[in-house]
Amino acid sequence: MQATINASINIALVGNPNSGKSSLFNALTGLNQKVSNFPGVTVDKKTGISSISGALQANIIDLPGTYSLYPKSADEFVTYDVLVNPQGKDHPDMILIIADASNLKRNLLFCSQIIDLKIPVIIALTMMDIARKKGVEIDLAGLERELGVPVVAINPRRNKGIAELKKNVDLVAREHFRQPARDFVDSHAMAPEVVDEIKKYVPVRSDYAALHIAVNNDELHFLNGGQKLAVKNALQEHRFNKTKVQADEIMQRYARIKHIMKAAVVETDPLQKQLQTEKLDNILLHRFWGYVILMAVLFLLFQSIFWLAAYPMDAIEAGFGALSGWLTDVLPDNKLSDILINGLLAGISGIAVFIPQIMILFGLITVLEDTGYMARISFLTDRLMRQVGLNGKSVMPLISGVACAVPAIMATRSIENRKERLITILVTPLMSCSARLPIYTIMIALVIPDRNVLGFLSLQGLVMMGLYLLGFFMALLIAAVLKWFVSIKEKSYFIMELPVYRAPRWKNVGTTMLEKARIFVMDAGKVIMVISIILWFLASYGPGGRMDAVHAKYEPLIANAAPAQQQELDRAYQSEKLANSYAGILGHAIEPAIRPLGFDWKIGIALITSFAAREVFVGTMATLYSVGESDEDNDATLREKMSAAVRADGTPVYTLATGLSLMLFYAFAMQCMSTLAIVKRETKSWKMPVIQLIYMTCLAYVCSLIAYQLFT
Incomplete structure (x- = not known):
């Protein structure tokens, strides 16, 4: 692999989970990153561009973490396929192995396997500070000599050692370093006839790669029919024993690793402080x-x-209210102004006010992940998970579901047990995601008193926490039921490495908060803008006969009324126009089905529009109450408009019973097309998303019905 001027190479980042691989990827690529999927699978593919030197540029591929070259999960199999498949599009020209210096013996197993693939390798040692605290000193030169590949100490979180690492990449690319003359272990001797046969039919680089094709030939999709037949014949002819070969290999590797540890590693404190x-x-x-x-x-x-977001939320809400009132005063009274103020601006203001809470939620979750505490939550809850048919690995997708169900469901790929993975996918949407937060917030503000419990605990904050815990415990309850219906039988085990505690990277926290806010605004904003315009049209127009009748009824009354009565008549006129619009007709059509839950026809419209995305509920209510109000109320906030809303009999719409019913409905209902789409993709069938939609809708309806009847 001779590098030339302006050359570009593929570099794969591999390593054990929690070894610092993602930090190195960020340090090398900066903002030049993109996320897609590996061909043919739904596993995330993170790639980025890094400038190694003036003459060399690298395409960095961040492969899923794995403990060995024998895959057990979908994520690990992607790493395996990229490394073993010699004709793959992502097959690397060079491999950077990230190894945890504080757990060097375990990491060297994977390193030795990669070295034997005969692809140019550099080992980047992280966690050197942790190793020193354990009383472990590593002779880098001695380790490099024993392994036969370059070894560089790095700290990607502090950008230390990156320049030296790039220098070594450039030297390897220019073939200043050669692969070791002999294998780490003698792969050929383990099955000589089989290895020779496979190398005749598959163009692999090494004896060890041929051995892996013998072990995993059934799962390797890059082999064609003729190659698979030839491999199977060779295995049968020479009576290849896969289990014995794997056991012999691991034993030989650890025997040599033990020798390397003695030669290159000094433990100054054998007991380890x-x-x-x-x-x-x-x-x-x-x-x-x-x-x-x-x-x-x-x-x-x-x-x-609630504590941290109160002031910025109030400021945003007041700002949009003032802007709406100002635009009403300065713009001409026509349809364009109406769609701008009561359509677009009302819809956007309904979601923008919740940006501070979204940022705070994601910021605090990032702190928990960065410090290492999030992994402890998985460990703590493993026993509870097992009682309902899951295991500790299910906790991470469930916790991720607090942010968004889509990436949370994708995160279930790390669960090896198919039954536990399927149940986790089916219950994860019950976790209260960030899209539910705007609904919870506005309903809590409307129906829960703003007072403290025990003098310092916010009652509204306690209710918010209760809704999130309710989603979690309902997910456990449904999982306990589903374990009796899902008939897959596989052994389950939970192995997880707990990362060391570290101070959070505040720059990373800030970047995540801004990025998540941007994604939330852009993704939700696009949907809300489209739905707001459509909804404004549906709420402003209706069948000609109905709208003409309303106009004929109120026009003479308003014209002949005293000035003191005109405002009240105008409110009644706008409200009746909305009720007879296309949106009003649709809402009234479904009202009989939702009236037992305490919902009126306006809430019914929001239930329909928010199926595109839950957060659209607030934008829909903002548009409906803006279209249905008189010009004098344009500077009022959405909370004020909803608080003043009354039914036909004069009773308030948003009572405690209605508020609790509505929050429970959104806590449990599957109001998200994106989630259904990702469930279909992950399960490769429409059966599971349909089951999910039916059971969650029924659950939401029954719980809302009970809550409304109890508190009415």
């Missing part, structure tokens, strides 16, 4: 106090959403 991480885990993973602390962390998370 107890790290701060271990001391913290004694408390945070305690059988009793661990759960108390977890509940406290969740409590502070949801209290903060």
Whole structure:
């Protein structure tokens, strides 16, 4: 692989989970990143461009983390396929192995397997500071000599060692470093006849790659029919024993790794002093106090959403109200002004006010992930998960569902057990995602008093936390039911490495908050703008006969009324126009089905429009109440308009019973087309999303009905 001027190469980043691979990817690529899918599978593919030197540019491929070259999950199989498939589009010209220096022995197993593939390799050692705290000193030159490949110490979080790493990449690309003359272990000797036969039919680089084709030939899609037949014949002819070969290989590798550890690693303290991480885990993973602390962390998370976001939310709400009133005064009274103020502006203001809460939620979740506490939540809840047919790995998708169900469902690929993965997919949308947050917030503000409990706890924050916990426990309850209906039988195990505790990277937290806010505004904004315009039209126009009748009824009354009565008549006129519009007719058509839940026809319209995306509910209500109000009310906030809303008999629409019913409906209903689409893609069938839609809708309706009847 001779690099030339302006050359470009493919570099794969591989390593064990929690080894620092993502941090190195970010350090090398910066903002030059994109996320897509690997061909033919739904596993995320992160790629980025990195300038290695003036003459060399690299396409960096961040492969899913794995502990060995024998895959157990969908994510690990993607890494395996990219590395073993010699004709693959993503097959690397060079491999950067990220290895955790504080767990070097375990990491060297994977390193040795990669080295034997005979693809140019550089080992980047991370966590050197943790290794030193453990009393472990690593002779980098000695380790490089023993392994026969370049070894570089890096700290990607602080951008240390990156320049030296790039220098080594450039040298390897120019063939200043050669692959080791001999294999780490003698792969050929393990099955000589089989390896020779496979190399005749498959153009692999090494004996070890041929051995892997022998072991996993049934799962390798890049082999054609003739190659698969030839491999199977060779395996049968020479009585290839896959289990024995794998066991022999691992034993030989660890025997040599033991020799390397003696030669290149010095443990100054054989007992290893107890790290701060271990001391913290004694408390945070305690059988009793661990759960108390977890509940406290969740409590502070949801209290903060109200405490920290109150002022910016009030400012945004007041700003849009003032802007709406100002535009009403300065713009001419025509249809274009009406669609701008009561359509677009009302819809956008309905969602923009919740940006501070979205940013705070994602920021705090990022802090939990960055510090290493999120992984502890999985560990703490594993026992609870197993009682309902899941395991600790199901917790991460469920927690991710608090942000968005779509990536959370994609995260279930790390669950090896098919039954547990399917159940996790089916219950994850019950977790309250960020799209539900605007609905919870506005309804809590309307029906829950703004007062403190015990003098310092926000009652509204407690209700918010209760809604999120309700989603979690309902997900567990449904999982417990589903485990009796899903008939897949596989062994389940939970192995997870707990990362060390670290201070959060505040720059990363800030970047995540801004990026998530941008995505939320752009994704929700596009849908809301389209729906707001459509809804404005449906709410402003109706069948000619009906609208003419309303106009004929109120025009003479308003013209002949005293000035004091004109405003009241104008409100009645606007309200009756809305009721006879196309939107009003649609809402009244479904009202009989939702009236037992305490919902009126306006809420019914929002239930329909928000199926595109839950957060559209607030934008829909903003548009409906703007179209249905008189010009004097344009500067009122949405909360004020909804608080003043009354039914035909004069009673308030948004009582405690209605508010609780509506929150429960959105807590459990499948009001998200994107989630249904991703479930179909992950399960490769429409059967599961249809089941999901039916059970969640029924659950939402029944719970809302019970809540409304109890509190009425």
